[in-house]
Amino acid sequence: MPILLGCDDAVLDVLACEAGFVRLGSGASVFERSSLPTGLFFVFSGAVRLMSQCLEGRPKVVEIFEPGRMFGEIGVFTGQRYRTWTQAIGSTVLVHVPRGHVLEAVAMDNALSNRMLGAVCARTQRLIDSISSTASGAASVRVASYLLEQLERTVRPDGCIVLPAPKKAIASLLNLTPETLSRVLRTMMEEGVLSVGGRRIHVRNRTQLAQMVVAEAAPVS
Structure with a gap:
């Protein structure tokens, strides 16, 4: 995963501890709206769509996560229930890292913390640009x-x-x-x-x- 490049072995060991693959069929849910966050997800293969609900009540695709991308970080860092939901696009394989191990790794590695912050800021900017262009x-x-x-x-x-x-x-x-x-x-x-x-x-x-x-x-x- 690109965001993990440069991490020390000790940090990778923390992330790998209790991490596991999640295999999903097309349309399968990764997490549901209002569910509690369990950890960070990395897309290994396939893709995942992040869904939200429009004012009219229709589901809308907010973002699409491709291989190498991560998602679920808002829940990891806030501990709050998800306000969106996610679905696999085609046959998808994810890597799930439990929340506690993510927080421990970030506390150990300041560079990883900065890279994650940069990734979140970049996502926020893309969403702002998307809102501006689609509004x-x-x-x-x-x-x-x-x-x-x-x-x-x-x-x-x-x-x-x-x-x-x-x-x-x-x-x-x-x-x-x-x-x-x-x-x-x-x-x-x-x-x-x-x-x-x-x-x-x-x-x-x-x-x-x-x-x-x-x-x-x-x-x-």
């Missing part, structure tokens, strides 16, 4: 912003993105209907910006994709 932006801008973010996080040089979840979950994340997301992707394909095959997207014109976001953000004179 009132046009559907095409939301999709373009998301795809650009995915490009920045990928290490592939060919401009290919593999969506971490089905398009229905991505649409919920962007506060769009699945039909609207499909329509936006189809338009981008017709304009030569993308080519799409299932969850695999090839960005053919990154400059044009970025211009969609810049044009929306430009002030009207």
Whole structure:
């Protein structure tokens, strides 16, 4: 797990003590709303969606955790019951580290504490950016912003993105209907910006994709 790189053996031993794999089928719950936190979760394979409830009562995808990411840290550090819930996307394997061992490791390793704080701050910033882009932006801008973010996080040089979840979950994340997301992707394909095959997207014109976001953000004179 990237966030654990650089930890001393003693710290890793503390985290590994009583840690274990959790294997889940697609749609299985990791933790439920109002449940008490048991520890920190690392995604080993598959993916997990963090769910919340809209004012209308509909479930909404808030964030998607891919391999190498952690989640559940709010419960670990506050001890409060979860206000969200999580579901596996496809066959998923997690590593669960009991809460007490996480707190002990953080107390031992100041660098690990700083890395976890940085990771939480980065997540908070991404959520703020997501709220800003999905609250009132046009559907095409939301999709373009998301795809650009995915490009920045990928290490592939060919401009290919593999969506971490089905398009229905991505649409919920962007506060769009699945039909609207499909329509936006189809338009981008017709304009030569993308080519799409299932969850695999090839960005053919990154400059044009970025211009969609810049044009929306430009002030009207």
